[in-house]
Amino acid sequence: MIGRLNHVAIAVPDLEAARAIYLGILGARVAPPQPLPEQGVRVAFVELPNARIELMEPLGEKSPIHGFLERNPAGGIHHLCYEVDDIRAARDHLLALGARVLGEGEPRPGAHGKPVLFLHPKDFCGSLIELEEV
Secondary structure, eight states: OOOOOEEEEEOSSHHHHHHHHHIIOOEEOOOEEEEETTTTTTEEEEOOOSSSEEEEEEEETTSSHOOOOOOTTOEEEEEEEESOOOOHHHHHHHHHTTBBOOOSSEEEEEESSSSSEEOOGTTTOEEEEEEOOO
């Protein structure tokens, strides 16, 4: 059902400092930051030959990653994103098998403008999973 790994998301307390690490120390290509107010984050994508790294900084205390950074002040891996061909079919299949979809259960536009859903970490070895339709 899942396709390739799209990205690994890392929550960071300071997006510019994180970008500087990937740009200067690791020599990676990093896209300019973009605010995603509807998701409560500001992001920058690190482009790799086989996947991406999403650096995420909270936009205020109501951000979904604010609590994560309170528990992990230095930041850390927040979620894994896998590609799917049909997000609604994937959702229905997962729900039928007892997996929990977070939020309303309806896909919403993600950072790339494509439909995404999040799956409960307790159902996936403690890892928050994002599905993105490609």
